Amino acid sequence: MSKDLLFEIGLEEVPARFLRAAMEQLQDRMVKWLDASRIGHGDVTAYATPRRLAVWVQDVADKQEDVSEEVKGPSRKIALDESGQWSKAALGFARSQGVAPESFTFKELGGVEYIYVTKNSVGVDTKSILSEGLHGILTSMTFPKNMRWGSHEFKFVRPIKWMVAMLGSETVDLEITGVKSGNVTRGHRFLGSEAVIPEASAYREVLREQHVIVDVNERQEMIVSQIQALAQEKDWNIAIKDDLLEEVLFLVETPTVLYGTFDSSFLHIPQDVLITSMREHQRYFPVLDKQGQLLPFFVTVRSGDSRSLDVIARGNEKVLRARLSDAKFFYEEDQKLQIKDALSKLESIVFHEELGTIGDKVRRIRRISDQLSTKLSISADAADSVSRAADICKFDLVTQMVYEFPELQGVMGEDYARKSGEKEEVAKAVFEHYQPRFAGDSVPSTQAGSIVSIADKIDTIVGCFSIGIIPTGSQDPYALRRQAAGIVQIILEHKLPITLSDVFGIALEIHENIRALKRSTDEIAKDLQEFFGLRVKKLLSEDQRYDVVDAVITAGFDHVVSVVSRGHALMNAVEGVQDFKTTVESFNRVSNLAAKAGKAAVNPELFTETEEATLYEAWNAVREDYKAALEAADGERSLSLLGGLKEPITGFFDSVMVMAEDEAVRANRLALLSGIDGDLKQYADFTKLVW
Numbered sequence: 001m002s003k004d005l006l007f008e009i010g011l012e013e014v015p016a017r018f019l020r021a022a023m024e025q026l027q028d029r030m031v032k033w034l035d036a037s038r039i040g041h042g043d044v045t046a047y048a049t050p051r052r053l054a055v056w057v058q059d060v061a062d063k064q065e066d067v068s069e070e071v072k073g074p075s076r077k078i079a080l081d082e083s084g085q086w087s088k089a090a091l092g093f094a095r096s097q098g099v100a101p102e103s104f105t106f107k108e109l110g111g112v113e114y115i116y117v118t119k120n121s122v123g124v125d126t127k128s129i130l131s132e133g134l135h136g137i138l139t140s141m142t143f144p145k146n147m148r149w150g151s152h153e154f155k156f157v158r159p160i161k162w163m164v165a166m167l168g169s170e171t172v173d174l175e176i177t178g179v180k181s182g183n184v185t186r187g188h189r190f191l192g193s194e195a196v197i198p199e200a201s202a203y204r205e206v207l208r209e210q211h212v213i214v215d216v217n218e219r220q221e222m223i224v225s226q227i228q229a230l231a232q233e234k235d236w237n238i239a240i241k242d243d244l245l246e247e248v249l250f251l252v253e254t255p256t257v258l259y260g261t262f263d264s265s266f267l268h269i270p271q272d273v274l275i276t277s278m279r280e281h282q283r284y285f286p287v288l289d290k291q292g293q294l295l296p297f298f299v300t301v302r303s304g305d306s307r308s309l310d311v312i313a314r315g316n317e318k319v320l321r322a323r324l325s326d327a328k329f330f331y332e333e334d335q336k337l338q339i340k341d342a343l344s345k346l347e348s349i350v351f352h353e354e355l356g357t358i359g360d361k362v363r364r365i366r367r368i369s370d371q372l373s374t375k376l377s378i379s380a381d382a383a384d385s386v387s388r389a390a391d392i393c394k395f396d397l398v399t400q401m402v403y404e405f406p407e408l409q410g411v412m413g414e415d416y417a418r419k420s421g422e423k424e425e426v427a428k429a430v431f432e433h434y435q436p437r438f439a440g441d442s443v444p445s446t447q448a449g450s451i452v453s454i455a456d457k458i459d460t461i462v463g464c465f466s467i468g469i470i471p472t473g474s475q476d477p478y479a480l481r482r483q484a485a486g487i488v489q490i491i492l493e494h495k496l497p498i499t500l501s502d503v504f505g506i507a508l509e510i511h512e513n514i515r516a517l518k519r520s521t522d523e524i525a526k527d528l529q530e531f532f533g534l535r536v537k538k539l540l541s542e543d544q545r546y547d548v549v550d551a552v553i554t555a556g557f558d559h560v561v562s563v564v565s566r567g568h569a570l571m572n573a574v575e576g577v578q579d580f581k582t583t584v585e586s587f588n589r590v591s592n593l594a595a596k597a598g599k600a601a602v603n604p605e606l607f608t609e610t611e612e613a614t615l616y617e618a619w620n621a622v623r624e625d626y627k628a629a630l631e632a633a634d635g636e637r638s639l640s641l642l643g644g645l646k647e648p649i650t651g652f653f654d655s656v657m658v659m660a661e662d663e664a665v666r667a668n669r670l671a672l673l674s675g676i677d678g679d680l681k682q683y684a685d686f687t688k689l690v691w
Contacts, residue, residue: 001062002040003168006200007134008054010162010186016050016250018143018157023048023216029137030055037133038065039126047204047214049253050303051161051186054214056203060167064123071097076106076113090115130172134165138176152177162186169199187212188253191304211305212253220249223301226257227285230299234259237288238299244279251283252303259287260313264296266324269331272411273401277327280405282320330400334412339420342395349397355463356515358394364463364510366390368455371506375498382447389429389448390455392417396430410434425449436486443486443493450490454503457483461531462507465524466517470531484535491560492539495633499558504528533557540564544571547690554685562633569635570684573643586649587642587686593658594677597670606668611648611655618648619676630682638683645676 007030014022027046034041034057042059073079079090086094086101094101097117104115139154146155154177165172165181174181183197187210197206204214213219224240231238248255266274271286271294278284278298287297298320302312347359355361369390373383396402396413414431418424425448432449433456435441444450461480464470471480491498508521517524536557540549548571557563573580607613622641629638658673660666680686 002042002059003062004200005041005057005060005130006054006164006166006197006203007137008052008162008164008185008203009138009160010052010164011156011160012158013050014053014158014250016247018145019048019050019053019250020216020246022053022141022143022157025141026053026055026137029140030057033133033137034060037129038067038123040065048216048250049212049214050251051189051253052214054164054203056200058201060126062127063125064129066123067121069119069121071117071119072109073097073104073115073117076115079104079115093117127167127170127172130165130167131174134172134174134181135176150177164197164203166197166200185210188304191254213255214253216249219252219255220245223249223252223255223257226255227299230257230259234287234297235290236295236297237290237292239275239286239288241279241285244283244285248283248301252301254304255301256304256306256309257299257301258309258313258316259297259299260317260320261297262317262320262324266328267294267296269324269328270411270415272408273327273331273405274324276405276408277323278320280407281323282316284316284320326404327401330404334399334401334416335419337399337416339392339395339417339422342398343392345398346394352463352467354467354518358397360514361459361463362391362394364459364514365393365452365455367510368459368507369452371510372451372455372498372503375502375506376451376496378447378451385423385425385429385448386451388422389426389433390452392422392426393430393433393452393456436489438482439485443490450494450496454487454490455507457487458503458507459511462504462511462524462528465527465531466511466519468518470527480531481535484532485539488532488535488539488560492564495561500529500532500560501525501558536560536563540567544568545574547688548574551684551686551688554688555681555683559633562630562635565633565635566638566683567635569639572636573639574689580643581691583643583646584686584689584691586646586653587680589653590649590673590680591677591687593670594674597674598667600667600671602671602675603668606665608665609656611652612669612672615645615648615652615676616672618645619672619679623679626679642680642683649676 040061047054073093143157149159163181192210284298410431417427429448432444433452
């Protein structure tokens with residue numbers, strides 16, 4: 001007969017950022033232990049609130065499954081000695097399996113006889129092993145940070161205050177750090193009390209009566225539905241940011257949404273400042289109108305019922321007023337700071353002990369930006385904007401507002417630059433040069449923002465690579481992967497006519513001229529190629545097959561716009577063009593024989609067959625247009641032009657003996673195939689496609 005299993009770990013308040021992962025870890029460890037212990041079970045559900053982690057397993061079998069296992073031992077030749085007696089190897093195998101040699105049987109496997117034993121294991125009652133199993137699950141859990149308490153050596157995310165361990169209506173004996181398990185849980189800290197759980201399946205309802213909604217999904221639905229109802233009632237747009245919702249979700253046990261207000265005089269402060277202050281300091285949801293403008297209201301979630309919400313709102317309003325007053329003070333004080341004075345302060349902020357100060361970094365960004373502007377052939381006015389944006393791109397790092405809210409770097413710089421009279425494109429670039437800041441973020445919209453963003457990111461990457469800081473595994477403290485992906489994304493989105501090698505070369509030359517490098521430029525350049533190759537490959541893999549990605553990457557990824565265009569075109573052809581497989585097969589026949597070619601040039605006078613001349617003429621007829629299409633990063637057209645070679649290639653192989661006896665003729669035919677193959681491989685290595 002099956003029963004439900006409940007395991008609850010009661011704790012002091014756990015940081016909200018730890019709970020989702022801890023809940024999932026508890027569920028995963030429970031499933032793995034049950035499966036490894038041969039205990040049948042139904043659905044496994046994990047729960048979490050600020051004061052507890054729990055897992056509920058439905059339909060747990062009352063005993064382990066019986067197993068019968070056949071184990072293979074040594075071969076007959078090894079198991080028996082010359083007199084037909086069991087050898088030491090056979091006797092050792094018997095001892096290791098806990099059986100007598102008389103239980104051996106012989107079976108043939110692959111033409112060789114081996115000895116086998118059959119081991120039967122009778123399952124024990126589930127309850128008899130639960131205590132040890134739950135103890136192992138709890139003590140094996142890991143967290144970003146652990147605590148020790150009292151005189152105990154055991155570490156956990158927070159001190160354990162109570163435990164519930166039940167199989168059906170029976171308790172499971174368990175003790176850790178002096179806390180014994182039972183069937184008594186604790187409700188809401190202020191609204192609830194201790195409560196007896198009559199059986200495991202009643203867990204959620206018992207806690208509901210004690211003002212605890214233990215189901216995470218249910219709590220989230222309650223929060224979202226209450227916010228949406230309030231928004232509809234007030235005709236508001238309440239911005240529900242996922243990361244804030246996730247945090248609030250694990251700060252409350254019974255959620256009740258309420259709103260408050262603040263003085264509208266604060267609205268002259270940029271709304272990004274107000275929203276950041278509300279979200280980061282108070283965990284409030286901002287309220288916007290239908291045009292996206294901030295209104296003087298906020299929404300918050302209390303852990304409790306709906307009683308005295310007006311009192312709670314007034315308390316929150318008082319706290320928020322103090323926070324916004326601080327923000328107002330910082331904002332007004334920052335505007336007294338001149339940009340030139342802010343820039344001088346950057347000289348005292350260390351970027352990296354081996355790479356200098358932020359002031360040093362800004363000078364490198366300016367030089368890289370100027371060279372990128374020259375490479376991209378932008379206008380003189382645009383180049384001036386790039387230079388000025390590069391000069392001031394980091395000035396807001398010394399402002400009080402960014403010191404208080406680091407996530408506002410760039411946001412405040414744009415605002416202060418605009419108020420200081422900087423050109424609009426320059427002010428916008430101060431913000432945009434940080435973009436894209438995360439996966440899915442927008443790239444800079446302005447030319448100046450794009451160029452300075454690339455310069456800033458490549459300066460960091462090259463600087464770090466030059467001193468041996470290269471991401472390995474999950475370690476990437478300077479977010480170099482994200483910054484490399486950002487460079488690739490900017491080049492692609494704006495279709496910039498620049499190669500990755502151009503970007504690397506500019507940054508490497510500037511670093512080499514300014515400081516002595518610990519590694520050679522060739523070594524750094526090689527590492528940069530590999531590093532960015534992985535970023536490009538990841539980008540392509542988002543919507544393309546692995547073999548298509550490998551094919552176009554092998555042909556080269558230095559020109560980002562080109563490799564993406566080629567990848568999309570090839571993917572469309574592989575999945576949508578009829579008979580494209582036969583086209584690829586003709587390309588691969590060319591490649592296979594081209595590998596045997598020497599360095600001879602094609603001589604049309606040595607053609608002896610009509611099909612040789614036909615293929616040569618067809619190739620030359622498309623070469624110029626093909627090269628132009630590749631240069632223009634037109635993957636569709638360049639692939640279409642290559643496809644036109646399918647018929648003459650097929651006719652060539654049907655009628656021409658490539659490996660002719662005449663050495664000159666053979667070399668000439670191989671040279672023809674080698675030339676065609678060289679052009680094919682500028683598009684993709686078609687041999688990597690899998691059918």
